[in-house]
Amino acid sequence: MVEVGLEEASYPIIIEASSLSSTGEVIRKRIGRKRGVVITDETVDELYGSDLDDSLRNEGMKIDKLVVEPGEGSKSLDVAGRLYQELAELNLHRDSVVLAFGGGVVGDLAGFVGSTFLRGLPVIQVPTTLLAQVDSSVGGKTAINLARGKNLVGTFHQPEIVLIDPVVLETLSSADVRSGLGEVLKYGLIWDENFFWKTVESLELFEEVGDPEELEASVSRCCEIKAEVVGRDELDKGLRQILNFGHTIGHGIEAGSGYGELKHGEAVIWGMIGELWISLNRGYLTDETFDQILGALTRLSLPALPDDLTNARLLEYIHRDKKVRDGVINCVLIKEPGEDIDLERVGDTELKGAWEFLRSLEVSQG
Amino acid sequence: MVEVGLEEASYPIIIEASSLSSTGEVIRKRIGRKRGVVITDETVDELYGSDLDDSLRNEGMKIDKLVVEPGEGSKSLDVAGRLYQELAELNLHRDSVVLAFGGGVVGDLAGFVGSTFLRGLPVIQVPTTLLAQVDSSVGGKTAINLARGKNLVGTFHQPEIVLIDPVVLETLSSADVRSGLGEVLKYGLIWDENFFWKTVESLELFEEVGDPEELEASVSRCCEIKAEVVGRDELDKGLRQILNFGHTIGHGIEAGSGYGELKHGEAVIWGMIGELWISLNRGYLTDETFDQILGALTRLSLPALPDDLTNARLLEYIHRDKKVRDGVINCVLIKEPGEDIDLERVGDTELKGAWEFLRSLEVSQG
Numbered sequence: 142m143v144e145v146g147l148e149e150a151s152y153p154i155i156i157e158a159s160s161l162s163s164t165g166e167v168i169r170k171r172i173g174r175k176r177g178v179v180i181t182d183e184t185v186d187e188l189y190g191s192d193l194d195d196s197l198r199n200e201g202m203k204i205d206k207l208v209v210e211p212g213e214g215s216k217s218l219d220v221a222g223r224l225y226q227e228l229a230e231l232n233l234h235r236d237s238v239v240l241a242f243g244g245g246v247v248g249d250l251a252g253f254v255g256s257t258f259l260r261g262l263p264v265i266q267v268p269t270t271l272l273a274q275v276d277s278s279v280g281g282k283t284a285i286n287l288a289r290g291k292n293l294v295g296t297f298h299q300p301e302i303v304l305i306d307p308v309v310l311e312t313l314s315s316a317d318v319r320s321g322l323g324e325v326l327k328y329g330l331i332w333d334e335n336f337f338w339k340t341v342e343s344l345e346l347f348e349e350v351g352d353p354e355e356l357e358a359s360v361s362r363c364c365e366i367k368a369e370v371v372g373r374d375e376l377d378k379g380l381r382q383i384l385n386f387g388h389t390i391g392h393g394i395e396a397g398s399g400y401g402e403l404k405h406g407e408a409v410i411w412g413m414i415g416e417l418w419i420s421l422n423r424g425y426l427t428d429e430t431f432d433q434i435l436g437a438l439t440r441l442s443l444p445a446l447p448d449d450l451t452n453a454r455l456l457e458y459i460h461r462d463k464k465v466r467d468g469v470i471n472c473v474l475i476k477e478p479g480e481d482i483d484l485e486r487v488g489d490t491e492l493k494g495a496w497e498f499l500r501s502l503e504v505s506q507g
Numbered sequence: 508m509v510e511v512g513l514e515e516a517s518y519p520i521i522i523e524a525s526s527l528s529s530t531g532e533v534i535r536k537r538i539g540r541k542r543g544v545v546i547t548d549e550t551v552d553e554l555y556g557s558d559l560d561d562s563l564r565n566e567g568m569k570i571d572k573l574v575v576e577p578g579e580g581s582k583s584l585d586v587a588g589r590l591y592q593e594l595a596e597l598n599l600h601r602d603s604v605v606l607a608f609g610g611g612v613v614g615d616l617a618g619f620v621g622s623t624f625l626r627g628l629p630v631i632q633v634p635t636t637l638l639a640q641v642d643s644s645v646g647g648k649t650a651i652n653l654a655r656g657k658n659l660v661g662t663f664h665q666p667e668i669v670l671i672d673p674v675v676l677e678t679l680s681s682a683d684v685r686s687g688l689g690e691v692l693k694y695g696l697i698w699d700e701n702f703f704w705k706t707v708e709s710l711e712l713f714e715e716v717g718d719p720e721e722l723e724a725s726v727s728r729c730c731e732i733k734a735e736v737v738g739r740d741e742l743d744k745g746l747r748q749i750l751n752f753g754h755t756i757g758h759g760i761e762a763g764s765g766y767g768e769l770k771h772g773e774a775v776i777w778g779m780i781g782e783l784w785i786s787l788n789r790g791y792l793t794d795e796t797f798d799q800i801l802g803a804l805t806r807l808s809l810p811a812l813p814d815d816l817t818n819a820r821l822l823e824y825i826h827r828d829k830k831v832r833d834g835v836i837n838c839v840l841i842k843e844p845g846e847d848i849d850l851e852r853v854g855d856t857e858l859k860g861a862w863e864f865l866r867s868l869e870v871s872q873g
Contacts, residue, residue: 218587284626288595
């Protein structure tokens, strides 16, 4: 178990193989609510819905279920509005819990709806993808997308509990595993270099998800790091921004791909390479360190960058990001992996250089 | 000036005649932001929009304005969605402020949108109705309505500053003044009996709003009380619930009227009378005290209760309210005005008695 220390808002992250079937028991023991609603998507519901239902019903909970379509399209105000109506019709009150059961999309959407319905219901995150387990389910950021960009609307609303069962990762696609691995490797680079190299050594294990119980230690380490960072900076005003390593360029690439072609974590891997290149270019990293990390990251079979994404359009997307202040673009730059990390202002020329490097890499790989 | 004490989230309520024209200066001095957006409605914009614009432009702020239609209908997810799109198109970033310039509807709506856009921009409340000045602009509750009920979606998001100019009350309709007075009298009954009687003595002054500068002391006292209560219980888990005096029955009446016929504060006055009747019925209040207060409250020319609202439908609305937990209806009951107040469970029979009393009162008044 990992504790996210936020004084009154502290909560546990419970990571345990096959724990899905004890969800009801955990809720009864820890928060004692009898009434709730599960928000999930069709894919997760088909695979694991009945396991969760059984676990909750066994504890005598009265649970309703709201199912959305899988995919980024569900993180919209329209879908949020439909969920609000359904929650209102179910006559949920403040004594009800919301279980967010799914990947990052469901976690962000259900977290947002739960955090705003009746000015905030208790939310329990039950993440089912590697990305959600190591990243989006922890830390209380919720979000929906607007036509103009991703995650432009959202709240900070810490969950009551995060319940992680690594066994459910078995059914992930390799793209989903790779997407999660992007964030796993990110934690290593910003916080724990040994963990980075250990993860790299077992990349094959991850990509196949042969024995998901072995993932438990990795998922735990990521949650520990995220809990530590969030505990020190809940509202993203300082330290927490190091979690955005790879995300300045990564978000730009994701937006440029129209969301969908590349998974979030895959775009982040491209973004990390680009931002490492800026560190190299500034002389913050030696060629040797850069090449070692690059070699490790490119062992993942990354999908191609969006064909029609020009440098100009990438810059446009980067400038539109919500992290921009007063027109200034900041990047998390690594000087010493796992040790010396800074948020620094970067210029358009450097970003262009990074983008050209990524394109050249693609050519040499292809 | 009144301070709302919430540690890091503390903020000032600045109450000053003709202060509207110094809004820009206050923002520059206190929070130093240069970029922002005013969210207002057509009525307020027409009356006072240019005064506010001038004040902000004089300080070199870059301000855009988003104008919604007046009335409860604007507190919807659709209007919130339109505002989100417009904010995104304006390329607002986290360094921008949102000014909520209007009555309760604008304050709740702009507060909600501001609290969720980019996971929360700083919000400045510039309330222009008596109700908003003494109640809804202070305390950080934001809300929008769903088809199933009022304020079912919202957040807690404290403003950076509340800027109150009592001079703008001059242009209020008498219904709007009465609506605000409902809340003013509520503060007296739950916190400060002298203030209640002082307000009652000058009811005519209020109803005419002859000299709005004289209202300053009243508005200040209400803000002091609200600040004290919110400072002790920001998230509405205990003490803050006394602010719901009159609101259990009042919200039911408001819902039963379809919103619009009765103003919020007018429904609250009816609700206070009903809830005082429950206190009388339980022997918490003497006949004498009850009659005195009733005499004072009925000096306001209250609009009729909704014709077609039966007791059964009222109960249905009351049971649907978001304050209900486990099917239990609570009311704020007054034992000693301004002194001894409790949130207690009430039964449907008592609520029926209260409703019959309100109907009888209407007959005797009519």
